[in-house]
Amino acid sequence: MTQRIQPSPPPVVAETLAEIRASIVDSRKVGKSIGFVPTMGALHAGHVSLIERARSECDTVVVSIFVNPTQFGPNEDFQRYPRPRELDLKICGDAGADIVFYPSVDVMYPVGYRTFVEVQGLSDILEGAIRPGHFRGVATVVTKLFMIVLADRAYFGQKDYQQQLLIRTMTTELNIPTAVVTCPTLRDPDGMAMSSRNAYLSPEERQRGLCLSKALNLVANQVEAGERDILKLQRQLCEQMAATTGISVDYGVIVDARTLSELTEAVPEMVALVAARVGTTRLIDNRVLRLA
């Protein structure tokens, strides 16, 4: 994290549409640039890195904290998803956020809500195939948040690779005037990609969960060493994870980094995407593979 000389003042907290719009309107009027970091809270160093990046590039920094019900399936962890409000607000302030938008579900989805955004193709593969409706919920809430904040730039982590690609596609195709900026995944010293859901893991589960980043490292090293057989690499990716006790692999693929299309041969920019369950917790991770 950046060393801050002076502690930042606490951020303005806006809970209603009127409050968030009022808090932004002055910045916009005087031509200040607005940076936006949409989150579901339970903030960790990965989120902090996004807020700090926004702080370094924009005049006004807005963070939203909203656990979005429409992106959770009926048997997923919407209820138990962590919501440490006071801690999250402090983290936002310390990282340099000016404004935190903290809406209730009613503010975002009033009774009778019925408008949804769908990104065909990208929504129903990989994470979307396993979590039906998930990306419709993501595309809808991000469109809404983008409309509310009308930021110049919005910051997402590469950790959710398919999500950032879907949001990037949607933003371009709907002509939303916000630039989508994807920032590197932050990792703990053991290699684990930071995620709010890591808090669910027992120490044993966490050890097992390391197999995702290890499998990604393995194929990245192989590609660096010259391996170009995609199907072989993909097989190794899955086998490496599946070899770990107590891991149930959802997928391990190497696909086109720009489209997520399946590959039969290597292309200059690929991405290895992995998803697996450890106990009741789902973990995902990814690594971009560039041919030198």
Added chain:
Amino acid sequence: MTQRIQPSPPPVVAETLAEIRASIVDSRKVGKSIGFVPTMGALHAGHVSLIERARSECDTVVVSIFVNPTQFGPNEDFQRYPRPRELDLKICGDAGADIVFYPSVDVMYPVGYRTFVEVQGLSDILEGAIRPGHFRGVATVVTKLFMIVLADRAYFGQKDYQQQLLIRTMTTELNIPTAVVTCPTLRDPDGMAMSSRNAYLSPEERQRGLCLSKALNLVANQVEAGERDILKLQRQLCEQMAATTGISVDYGVIVDARTLSELTEAVPEMVALVAARVGTTRLIDNRVLRLA
């Protein structure tokens, strides 16, 4: 039409996203209000009334002319829909438009386009039941146009009642910062609601098509005279149209004006909606029924 003392200068015509954004950015910077009239061209006095309304309420008036392929079904009139470019541009200028956005299909839907907006419930009844996918196309193109223009106010005709309600719902629910203004249907002296599609009608077909506005008048008069039996009124609406030779009625209903829900008894604000085919041309019309 308003009497204009001096002829307006011809509008700026923008064909690309860069052009339309550049042409609007200066107005926005100096805090001018922007009025927007999205159209499919083939402009008639109804469109002119929308442009003039925008002119009277906003500093900068933007009209878009785009025959939107995604709202036409495979057997509909996308190809034959009239596109009188030079005449339309002259009409825009005369009505006081500052800027006309005239994009190609490629500008609006680049190859591989895949993001769509759906308003559940309102999309699949009435016009939506007869024209599957129509309102998904409308919601998508209007979201895109709204994002491109970022107007303060956007103007629609009441003639397309379900469309304006769907756009109003979508705009509110997606938190798009544009106010939707619905303007009265303009009619020819014989009562026919103005529509670009009226140009398809032969003189005989046009005579027959008058049965829509006549049927709406009939039920409006009945309601004014105290009739409150919705099912009886609805029956009369359909019978009045069906009595005309060469008319094929798609629907004639009296529904809640705010939700389009079916009614079993009268409510303070209702709308009678009719749709029928004359030859190969579909006509729609409506009338809001208010209990005194």
